[in-house]
Amino acid sequence: MTTLRLGRVESALGPVLVAESDRGVAAVGDPDQLPALLDGLERRFPGVTAEPAELDSAWLDLALGGGPLPAVDLRGLSAFDRRVYEVVRGIPSGETATYGEVAALVGAPLAARAVGGAMARCPLFPAVPCHRVVRAVDGWSGWGGDDRLKRRLLRAEAR
Secondary structure (H helix, E strand, C coil): CCEEEEEEEEECCEEEEEEEECCEEEEEECHHHHHHHHHHHHHHCCCCEEEECCCCCHHHHHHHCCCCCCCECCCCCCHHHHHHHHHHHCCCCCCCEEHHHHHHHCCCCCCHHHHHHHHHCCCCCCCCCHHHEECCCCCCCCCCCCHHHHHHHHHHHHC
8 A cells, every 4th residue: 555645835837736655756736636636646546645734845846946856656647648758757847748759758759749648647747747748740739728827947947
């Protein structure tokens, strides 16, 4: 059985819920979506126990500004998603890669749409900097419906 520490922390984006294991960040989510976050954790970590905790949130704002990324716990995710998230974590701060480029790097060059799906369901932003993945056509994407946020984060990282 896995025990996770779960806490509400403040970030430059506002309040977020963070779940951490002994291996690293296991999930980040919207405080208003606690049931969905817990359901996702239960699927990934059957029998999980989430204990309320005071968490160090300094990594959040550092990561949002292009700083170092924290360790992550990718257990319970598909092998494809794990490979995608590892590649995306390797995209340098302030730079971008297209969905197709990420697909090629994970060894599935025709899987750009699948990479997009992995980004859409990623439970680890900003520990996985999903905003660094863009469409080849125009260099952007709606990224959760908030193109302005994506541009703001990339500008902050480029400084």
